[in-house]
Amino acid sequence: xxxxxxxxxxxxxxxxxxxxxxxxxxxxxxxxxxxxxxxxxxxxxxxxxxxxxxxxxxxxxxxxxxxxxxxxxxxxxxxxxxxxxxxxxxxxxxxxxxxxxxxxxxxxxxxxxxxxxxxxxxxxxxxxxxxxxxxxxxxxxxxxxxxxxxxxxxxxxxxxxxxxxxxxxxxxxxxxxxxxxxxxxxxxxxxxxxxxxxxxxxxxxxxxxxxxxxxxxxxxxxxxxxxxxxxxxxxxxxxxxxxxxxxxxxxxxxxxxxxxxxxxxxxxxxxxxxxxxxxxxxxxxxxxxxxxxxxxxxxxxxxxxxxxxxxxxxxx
Amino acid sequence: xxxxxxxxxxxxxxxxxxxxxxxxxxxxxxxxxxxxxxxxxxxxxxxxxxxxxxxxxxxxxxxxxxxxxxxxxxxxxxxxxxxxxxxxxxxxxxxxxxxxxxxxxxxxxxxxxxxxxxxxxxxxxxxxxxxxxxxxxxxxxxxxxxxxxxxxxxxxxxxxxxxxxxxxxxxxxxxxxxxxxxxxxxxxxxxxxxxxxxxxxxxxxxxxxxxxxxxxxxxxxxxxxxxxxxxxxxxxxxxxxxxxxxxxxxxxxxxxxxxxxxxxxxxxxxxxxxxxxxxxxxxxxxxxxxxxxxxxxxxxxxxxxxxxxxxxxxxx
Numbered sequence: 001x002x003x004x005x006x007x008x009x010x011x012x013x014x015x016x017x018x019x020x021x022x023x024x025x026x027x028x029x030x031x032x033x034x035x036x037x038x039x040x041x042x043x044x045x046x047x048x049x050x051x052x053x054x055x056x057x058x059x060x061x062x063x064x065x066x067x068x069x070x071x072x073x074x075x076x077x078x079x080x081x082x083x084x085x086x087x088x089x090x091x092x093x094x095x096x097x098x099x100x101x102x103x104x105x106x107x108x109x110x111x112x113x114x115x116x117x118x119x120x121x122x123x124x125x126x127x128x129x130x131x132x133x134x135x136x137x138x139x140x141x142x143x144x145x146x147x148x149x150x151x152x153x154x155x156x157x158x159x160x161x162x163x164x165x166x167x168x169x170x171x172x173x174x175x176x177x178x179x180x181x182x183x184x185x186x187x188x189x190x191x192x193x194x195x196x197x198x199x200x201x202x203x204x205x206x207x208x209x210x211x212x213x214x215x216x217x218x219x220x221x222x223x224x225x226x227x228x229x230x231x232x233x234x235x236x237x238x239x240x241x242x243x244x245x246x247x248x249x250x251x252x253x254x255x256x257x258x259x260x261x262x263x264x265x266x267x268x269x270x271x272x273x274x275x276x277x278x279x280x281x282x283x284x285x286x287x288x289x290x291x292x293x294x295x296x297x298x299x300x301x302x303x304x305x306x307x308x309x310x311x312x313x314x315x316x
Numbered sequence: 317x318x319x320x321x322x323x324x325x326x327x328x329x330x331x332x333x334x335x336x337x338x339x340x341x342x343x344x345x346x347x348x349x350x351x352x353x354x355x356x357x358x359x360x361x362x363x364x365x366x367x368x369x370x371x372x373x374x375x376x377x378x379x380x381x382x383x384x385x386x387x388x389x390x391x392x393x394x395x396x397x398x399x400x401x402x403x404x405x406x407x408x409x410x411x412x413x414x415x416x417x418x419x420x421x422x423x424x425x426x427x428x429x430x431x432x433x434x435x436x437x438x439x440x441x442x443x444x445x446x447x448x449x450x451x452x453x454x455x456x457x458x459x460x461x462x463x464x465x466x467x468x469x470x471x472x473x474x475x476x477x478x479x480x481x482x483x484x485x486x487x488x489x490x491x492x493x494x495x496x497x498x499x500x501x502x503x504x505x506x507x508x509x510x511x512x513x514x515x516x517x518x519x520x521x522x523x524x525x526x527x528x529x530x531x532x533x534x535x536x537x538x539x540x541x542x543x544x545x546x547x548x549x550x551x552x553x554x555x556x557x558x559x560x561x562x563x564x565x566x567x568x569x570x571x572x573x574x575x576x577x578x579x580x581x582x583x584x585x586x587x588x589x590x591x592x593x594x595x596x597x598x599x600x601x602x603x604x605x606x607x608x609x610x611x612x613x614x615x616x617x618x619x620x621x622x623x624x625x626x627x628x629x630x631x632x
Contacts, residue, residue, distance in 0.1 A: 002628075013631060119533045119534065120533060121532070121533070138467065138469070139455065139467060140455075140466075140467040140469060140470050146534075147534065148533045148534030149534070149537060149538070149597075150456075150533045150534065150597060151454065151455060151456045151467040151468065151469065151487075151488055151597065152467065152469050153454070153456060153467065153468050153469050153487075153488040153489075153494065153497065153498075153598075154456050154488045154533070154597045154598050154600070154601070155533070157491065157493065157494065157601060158533055158600060158601060161601075171467075171469075172467055172469040172470045173469075175473065177473065177500055177501055177502070178469065178473065178501065180500050180629065181469065181497040181498070181500045181501050182469075182497070183629050184493055184496050184497045184500060184622055184626075184629070185493055185494065185497050186493070216437070217435045217436060217437070217464045217466045217470070217471070217474055218435065218462075218463065218464030218465070218466065221465060222465070246564060247564045248562060248563045248564035281465075281466060281467065281470045282470050284470070284474060285470070285473060285474060285477070300631060303631060304630070304631060306500055307626060307627075307629060307630050307631075310500075310623060310626045311623075312318075313496065313499050313500070313623060314620070314623050315329060315616060315619060315620060315623075
């Protein structure tokens, strides 16, 4: 397979593990990289020193490439970027901010830069900013999300039409067939969050993981739209926000309800009632917590089988 | 191709045109059937006498099978169903109601019954009710939509896992690649709305069609959630509803804003300011109003090419 994502990131399979807050530590990142994909550390939930520690541990746990996901609105962004450069990380996925700000500097250090977008408009800005590849993430994805609410099925062809850069699909992909479906639409790789968040190596609390296994369709919802749209499990915290929104609460009032540390409380500490529980729609398809090696094998095996099966779908 | 949807509906290609209010009259339905798919009349926007007239005109315009889409909450539902049986229509797609109510009676008349769902829970109810096939319609679809907000990419595998009935995917499909992507996920056919609404034969007003061609990502949004979730173009009417919702308006207050005849005003009469403009997210991919024959050929040609191209996607 002559795949631009595999070449660019020097990986076996074009499968990237999303850098998820409170899930994506060194254990998950190194396991995904060791399994032939690209593991990402989620800097969004790490203080700078913690990130450095996780980078060092990942380097010890794998000799394969890995990366760091950095939300560009991170308060200590300069410190974070300096650590990434000092520790000689080869790949940075950036999101939630302007790709122009850091791309040039990172690329000058030989780092591959990939930016996450939710529209073809921002994909074009990425191309102008000189990033190496783009992640197009749809409405079904867990956690922070675009305001356009464009689904992966609609977004991927849009972005494919708009740019020539290597393209990674994200949102709603948990299986080999899901992966192949987005590749048919023009993606050259996939970023998988939810499926990897619900693995042995994910640092999420076991209460959170077990809760996710019980989800049915409709049990997550895009919430916090007045602040920053985020896909959450519909728990007590979600309903508190929803009631306030329905009663016409302002962004400031919603922020006051959220307070600080809500996602840590929910995902890392396992408070299923008052925590902010970020996960993708596709959680409802997942019924087991397995090791990354087995999950990756399952995805790749199903993908290969789906490619083989395709002649069945030929029209006369 | 041994395809259960083609066999069941006696059509060449497993492509159904959604029965869309104010778009799906006899011209659109017969053109789709003549092009090898299944055309549907949209009874939702027709008085009983009008429906009878359109059925008779469709029969004159094509010798191929066609069907009628009937929202089961239609006020004159008994009259509508009697007309369908009297006029010897072979296929009925039902939606927005309980599939148990009419399936048995229609099937006793030799009519194929397909029900539209937005969750695997309702797909199971369809199976119990004895319908012949199910349409799984995702969040990106235009017009009326499910409360679960499950996208096509997530919904199709869920429904595929839940039932063994023939399965049609809907929502976000406008191209051959989109069609193949959903077939990879387990669908055996597709229902296409938006692409066919924006055709020469669609009875929508030309102002409406032209407006749809200008849409970008994010220009439609799921609205009217307190009443009945509906995907609309963000026009003045949409904003009026949105403001009321943000200020905490009740369902009754929203209904009062809507009043009567809003979708006719927008889609059929072309009032782009005050009308209710129902269209799918995927409109932003569509840049021309063409005849159905050309659209169908484009979809099928692209589909076939995408199947041929698939060895490129094989992983080593």
